[in-house]
Amino acid sequence: MTISPSDLDFDHNQVWHPYTNLKKPTPTFGVESAEGVYLHLSNGQKLIDGMSSWWSTIHGYNHPELNKAAKDQIDKVSHVMFGGLTHQPAISLARKLVEMTHDSLECVFLADSGSVSVEVALKMAVQYWFSQNNSKKTKFLTLKNGYHGDTFGAMSVCDPDTGMHSMFDGVLPKHFFVDAPKCGFHDQWVESDIDEFKRSLDENHQEIAGVILEPILQGTGGMRAYHPEYLRQVRSLCDEHNVLLIFDEIATGFGRTGAMFAYEHAEVAPDILCVGKAITGGYMSLAATIASRRVAEVISNYGSGNLMHGPTFMGNPLACAVACKNLELLTQSDWKSTIATIERQLKNELEPLKSLHSVADVRVIGAVGAVELGEPVDMHRVVPRLVELGVWLRPFGKLVYTMPPYIVSSEQLSKITGAIRTIAEEAI
Ligand SMILES: *Cc1c(COP(=O)(O)O)cnc(C)c1O
Numbered sequence: 571m572t573i574s575p576s577d578l579d580f581d582h583n584q585v586w587h588p589y590t591n592l593k594k595p596t597p598t599f600g601v602e603s604a605e606g607v608y609l610h611l612s613n614g615q616k617l618i619d620g621m622s623s624w625w626s627t628i629h630g631y632n633h634p635e636l637n638k639a640a641k642d643q644i645d646k647v648s649h650v651m652f653g654g655l656t657h658q659p660a661i662s663l664a665r666k667l668v669e670m671t672h673d674s675l676e677c678v679f680l681a682d683s684g685s686v687s688v689e690v691a692l693k694m695a696v697q698y699w700f701s702q703n704n705s706k707k708t709k710f711l712t713l714k715n716g717y718h719g720d721t722f723g724a725m726s727v728c729d730p731d732t733g734m735h736s737m738f739d740g741v742l743p744k745h746f747f748v749d750a751p752k753c754g755f756h757d758q759w760v761e762s763d764i765d766e767f768k769r770s771l772d773e774n775h776q777e778i779a780g781v782i783l784e785p786i787l788q789g790t791g792g793m794r795a796y797h798p799e800y801l802r803q804v805r806s807l808c809d810e811h812n813v814l815l816i817f818d819e820i821a822t823g824f825g826r827t828g829a830m831f832a833y834e835h836a837e838v839a840p841d842i843l844c845v846g847k848a849i850t851g852g853y854m855s856l857a858a859t860i861a862s863r864r865v866a867e868v869i870s871n872y873g874s875g876n877l878m879h880g881p882t883f884m885g886n887p888l889a890c891a892v893a894c895k896n897l898e899l900l901t902q903s904d905w906k907s908t909i910a911t912i913e914r915q916l917k918n919e920l921e922p923l924k925s926l927h928s929v930a931d932v933r934v935i936g937a938v939g940a941v942e943l944g945e946p947v948d949m950h951r952v953v954p955r956l957v958e959l960g961v962w963l964r965p966f967g968k969l970v971y972t973m974p975p976y977i978v979s980s981e982q983l984s985k986i987t988g989a990i991r992t993i994a995e996e997a998i
Pocket residue numbers: 683684685686688717718719720784789790818819820821846847
């Protein structure tokens with residue numbers, strides 16, 4: 571045991587974890603090492619990670635080929651500034667991203683986290699209109715229940731109720747919001763679902779630089795998959811009204827929903843795309859904003875033509891080298907049938923939970939399974955209980971959900987869904 575009780579005490583009192591109160595610490599578990607789908611805790615327990623460390627470790631932990639990619643790159647150069655210098659890992663990664671995404675997406679900004687890639691996308695959209703001498707288009711239109719990150723710009727387009735808008739009222743810029751789509755992914759399309767979006771765009775398009783949304787699946791806002799027709803209509807309305815379209819695929823990208831990118835379910839493409847999370851297979855922080863040639867050209871043609879962003883660690887060689895190997899593992903695998911198999915099992919094992927009184931809804935798309943309970947989950951009780959059951963899940967609100975690593979075996983996945991069932995049964 572290397573994490574001592576006094577270490578944990580220090581951690582509780584002096585180290586912030588995501589969304590935590592230093593005076594009311596939630597249960598925190600020390601991780602010694604990890605391998606495949608397993609987390610090895612300091613107390614000797616072994617947990618199946620049903621979260622992929624927040625959508626990221628798609629090929630599992632401690633992967634020999636990803637380890638090798640990182641070690642090989644460390645021996646060459648771990649980091650070098652990207653201002654005025656370039657390197658093979660960044661070039662190869664950018665090429666791969668351009669190849670994997672829609673043909674219209676051609677120009678790549680390598681950001682250091684998802685939130686930053688969203689900031690860059692918003693900035694690109696505003697600069698696109700400034701470059702055409704239009705200084706009125708500075709607002710964004712987005713959906714309620716959305717999540718785009720925790721920096722100020724990203725926060726301003728997150729759901730206004732759950733997204734900290736009241737806490738930061740007066741600090742955040744105000745944007746336009748419409749209700750999230752009601753038509754589910756598998757539902758019959760109802761034409762009126764797009765009405766509110768259309769009305770808002772009709773009324774406000776002269777002020778709107780871009781629409782930003784999570785295509786097909788709203789993740790953090792509730793794991794709800796909506797109808798592809800909604801996205802198709804969004805695309806044509808944006809074109810009609812001269813508004814850019816930004817897709818945030820930081821959670822959904824790289825196969826998670828059963829398509830390489832969720833927008834493929836609707837056969838549309840954005841003007842600007844944000845990717846992150848799974849891009850390095852969970853090894854380190856990296857994200858990218860990929861724009862159409864047209865967006866890049868308009869920005870480049872005005873004034874200095876500079877896109878005004880450049881973080882210190884942009885294009886970090888170590889992260890890019892691991893990302894290249896990670897994307898190679900993904901594209902060379904039979905990921906489509908892997909995800910389809912996980913989806914089938916999640917449906918078989920989670921959908922029957924609908925009959926429990928404590929369960930309000932069950933939603934599955936690709937390798938994402940969510941069970942919505944009638945009441946918010948008591949994290950102080952439920953998380954240690956899940957650990958006792960041998961799985962790592964981090965419920966939020968009323969949701970107990972899983973997005974397992976793609977390498978999960980059917981026995982391991984059953985253990986995850988079994989633990990979700992136990993939590994739902996014990997909530998009755
Ligand atoms: C996680 C997430 C982000 C933010 O990414 P970070 O790397 O945490 O900054 C943005 N958008 C979506 C859809 C996400 O799921």
